[in-house]
Amino acid sequence: MYGYEPQKFIPTLQDFIEIIHPDDRDFMIKAIEEPFNGNERELEFRVIKQDYETIWIREKVKYEYNSSGKQVRRYGVVLDITKQKLSELKLMESEAKFREVAENLGEVIWVRQAGQLVYISSAYEKVWGKTCESLYNNPHSFLDSIHPDDKERIVQMYWGENHILKGLFDEQFKIIRADGTIRWIWRRTFPILDRNERAIRLVGISEDITKIKEYEESLRQAREDAETANRAKSQFLANMSHEIRTPMNGILGMAQLLVMDLNDEQKEMAIMIKTSGDNLLTIINDILDLSKIEAGKVRLSQENFTMISLINEVDNLIQPLVVRKGLEYKSHIDKEMKGQLIGDPGRLKQILTNLLGNAIKFTERGSIELSVFKGKTYQDKIQSIFFIKDTGTGIASDKIGQLFTYFTQGDDYITKKYGGTGLGLAISKQLINMMEGEICVESQLGVGTDFTFTGIFMQTEEAKEIYKANNEGAQNITITDSTALLVEDDCVSGEVMKMLCERKNITLKIATRGKETLDLLNEENFDMIFMDIQMPDISGLETTKIIRDREKFLNRHTPIIATTAFALVGDREKCMDAGMDDYLAKPIDADEFYSMVAKYVLKK
Template identity: 35%
Template sequence: MQEEIYRIILEDALSGYWDWHIPSNVEYLSPAFKAMLGYEDHEMENRPESWQNLMIEDDLPLLSQNFRRHVETRGQARFEQEVRFRHRYGHTIYVICSGRVIEWDEQFNPVRMVGCHIDITRQKEAEINLKKMERLLQRTNQMAWVGGWEVDLPTRRLFWTPVTREIHEVDEDYVPDFESAVNFFKEGENRARLISAFEAAVNHGVPYDLELQIITAKGRERWTRAMGNADFVNGVCVRVYGAFQDITEHKNREEMLRQQQESLIGAKEQAEKATRAKSQFLSTMSHEIRTPLNAVVGFTNILLQNPREDQHEYLRLLKFSSENLLGLVNDILDFNKIEAGKLVLEEVDFNLSELLGNIRQAMLPKALEKGIGLNLIIDGQMPRIVKGDPIRIGQIITNLVSNAIKFTSVGQVVLSAKVLKKTGEEIRLHFRVTDTGIGIPADKLGHIFESFGQANADTTRQYGGTGLGLTITRRLLNMQGTDIRVESTPGKGSAFFFDLRLKPGTGKEVRPKTVSLQPPGRSLQGVRVLMAEDNQVNVTLAKYFFKRWGMECDVVENGLLAVQKVQEKPYDLVLMDLQMPQMDGYQATIVIRRLEEDRFRQLPIIALTASAELDIKDKAMMVGMNDFVSKPFNPEELFGTIEKFTRRDVALEAGAA
């Protein structure tokens, strides 16, 4: 009865209990031990072979050896061993197997032995993982060349790992101490920062991570990363430990990258400076060219209203030449806009067939002058309304047709538009301009789209032009996701063609508002305008139109006078030139907007300029201007802008000029 009680206690207290009667080789195995191996009580026989067959083979000989030693010493040698078992489901478990012979016969042969099996798998796996981590940490530290160190504060003893010794270039038998370790750090700010950080760790538990320079035992200067932290016991710091890494190569690469970055920044600044210089040059040249050109175009239009018969041809040639000159200037400005990424494409509904017809009508006089034909062929499947940028598409086709006429003396130029594919979401069109002109040599085809380049050196001298037309054409097509191609035979002619994807139109096309020099049914009668302009020719030209439109106009020659004048007299609108002496249009607008009365913040101020700066409209809007008109100004555009801001859309009075 007492033995049964002990057995119950052991089964409840231990992971596994066994009782082996050696002569009969019958062994009691507790259910807990069987469960440890993954078996129910009834699934394992109560014999030693039951569990020995599940043991990892390498462990069994040592277990037998320990058993014999225990028997030979009559129980004096402890029987205990760590063994491994194969669990029923395949994984390995670790067990402490221990026992004792408790019954001997008269010849001191073992009769009965009892013991237990304790599952230590979790502890063993943790131990194995810890050793793996230690080995991995050691290997990774060696690979990364990261050393360790530790200072025991009560004894001031310092421990360095082998990598730390290597970084300091000391011998293996070198015994470091705290003071000598500090002296390895470069004198001055480096050493002071280390000492300050170390004291903060000791006194306040503040960890540190510093990049510092050392002088090694061999006199070499190295950059290091020194990291430290502190351990406290009962509020007292007992230990400071950390990591130590050589980062010399990293710092050298960092310095090299810094120098490269400075070099790139310098190159970028030079490029930006060159871009600003080019932009400023274009702005200045545009202003200088377009200002007199404004007068030429304007007065030519005026004289063409009622010329003498003998003057008509001369005025027509004058207008043609001035418009050609203006076209050259605009080519350069468009190219500059595209290069700077400031050109934005519109997407509006327009009548494509009508656009092509208008281009033909505009180009026809030039073709007739040269005695050549200009034909237009439009696919019958062409939809009436499409969505896109009519201005830029018109510019592309006008460039190609104008070039074809320019280089053709005999024969004809044909502009054709064909529908390749039409769906509810997209229309794919093919445009082609063919001519019977001089053609282009095969070895020159690759150069005709280059900026300021033409097929031959004498082309510019013989035919004129900037050499930008085809460059701009290609850039505009590239912006719309396509490209231009060319086929040409010298002496027989050329064909320029491209495909273009447009969307079907969704409504009525947008038509530009047109205003004649004396628009019927609309009036600017009585509008009071102040014009700030320092060019007398432009003033004379503008005053001519203002008089015809029934406007009252005062003129000042700089921004300073404009500020004074708007305070003396109420105006409906100010036309403000941007480049004037003493005070320019920007400064004058800022001053006017800051005047006390509310009317100065409501007063429409329209910028007038011949400048080519790409962001000039943005600048004008930022200082408080309301709109922008380029010079040479189009009378229709100027009328429409003034009308928009003065709201004088009334019937023209009888007899008004």
């Protein structure tokens, strides 16, 4: 053990003292020289071997005494505990480093073993507002500070045997400090496992997350305030939409009827009234679209359509405007775009009429061109490429980046000269994005502007049969012996609908209340019902539900079409859910009205 051969080296006490490590020598001399009256003792010290290696020794000594109490003999055993001691020293060094790190952290660090608290960092006093000594005396006393809202949950988890043994504790809770302040704590526990994966110690971190919670609360409150403001805005838009659309229905409806039976001068004035009304309606629709897009509630429909028929519709809308300004207009469709597609033709038409309308507005002389080409093909999808070219005023290069920003136009001069809300292009860009497309613009002042955008549409091999009333002479239908019931409390709107029906030989009766409607239906049947939503007594939705409940027993189904000024997102769905068959938003367009009549009356 010491590196000496026993036969050659028989040490004296002095020899033994000399091989003791200098740092332990005084301690051992004192232990040897001082009287000892016990039966046994244990000493740990270092010795230097013959080869100068230092080892740790544990000396266990027993003492024997005679009958008079005099020490007569002592004997013992010497053990080499170097490996054990080095492990202990490394552990002590590691714990010292751990304490140094723990004491410099803002979080509370703690260690538990066998239910007892082994260590708690001084941050406990700052966070909890209690002394570390109090926790050493009672390791569970921190539970007393937990807020009543969280106490039962945390106490049950803390005392749960599985959680304690496995260290599965990760919770957030509130505490009440000694000074009465409330703090948020995030407490996590991690097990220290032995070779058999049994938890021998638990190490934990408790962090004051009050500031984080306060920030989260401020964000939640801000989000709630924003949602409240957004709901208020949506409600305002809904109310304004209804209030504006109702008189607009009368204005545009009467203007359409006037145009039919006037001389040229009167017809021109009536057309001006209708055009102004249409412009106002466009502004209203743009604002409503903006509200829907901001709320993320715009959904593209999936309908069958052909690009040729859609472009023909756009041409019919654009041609009169071009002729009025003395411009040339031409459109071209790639022959490969003649197949049937699936997408949202209404929104695509909105984009095209918006871009073409802008081209007409800003072009004083020259031409407008619309071209549609087939782009890339993706399995069952196809890319369509649209070009709109004009010879108008053009756009300055430093203004192009602002074109797709809400309420922004090229410059103040353009706004003053041509008017407009600056919403159309921004809304078009959002709709194009929803169609998985892109839009770009090239322009030169005094030369003109080119807009290019793309859209992705589904392809279908089957040419599905669609109602042809929208495209095949809806204006020319004559329906005899047909009856319709209009539920409408606005007298002007009622008069417009009555005159529209008279022109197509449809007998119309008008009810101004929900109850009156139900009474009329008890007396006679109608080929269709046009239902307003907002009624003085029973709403149009409730009236429809009552009608559908009655019809279940009569084995009958009368088409009910909503005619309402409510045009926000979700309004159509509410009508369909109530049992209605279709939906016309006010102000009602004559062509759309006659197409709707053809769709249901001719079907019958």
